[in-house]
Amino acid sequence: MKKGRRLSGLLLIMLSITIVGVSAYVYEQASQTITQTIIEIATITLKNSALGNLNEGETQTYTQAGVANLGDAISLTTTTANVYLHLDSDLDSVSGYSTYSIVVKFSQVVGATYSVGDTATTLTVGSPDYSSIDLDATGTWAFDFEITTTASSVSSDTPSTVTIIVSAESTV
């Protein structure tokens, strides 16, 4: 009987230590998550097949009027002020175009700093990344894309894909 009590006593003390250990581990993992302020919001893929045919040397501008998917291409809701939006594209590695620019415009804004239709940034072959669009108020923000491309000489149909990674951060 005494042995049983002793055993259960030891088990309870072991349980006490285990609880502290597990909590310490969970706390450490949770703290890492809290300090991680960069959040990848989306990876946007633009395929030229979605934009239609483009002949050699032809310059074409695509807007949401023609390609619906370019309207509100990015939409996010912030719950704190001053969230910085980063856009990282692989435009510099796209071949088959002499020009390829993506104009990112505000289509939904919060506060008075920006207006709908303002250009937030322009991504080009020479400048494929942008940091940062300051979302200075809390609420829902949305952005339209406007794409202008000029096809260079190609020997056959050339599929191309542009990938844009959108991320948000609390610091510039």
Place this chain on the structure above:
Amino acid sequence: MKSRMNFPEIINRTKSLVSPSYFTLIASIAAWIASIVLIMFPTIGLTTPVYPPNPTPVYQLIFLGVTTCLASLYSAILGYRQLKE
């Protein structure tokens, strides 16, 4: 007709409710597990991939801290009592 509890009675009842027993141990362990689930479960806890984390993780961590202290303390006291008897 029911008589109202006087203040010392309330204190005594509260004391018996929170004094280390297997009931308080199980209750505190249940709360501790709940706090861990709250933190670890992706759709309701800290690991939600939204910015900023919602609900505020600080409260979840405080909850984890309090429940850890209680569960660990109750377990240790009951274990110590068992060993002592």
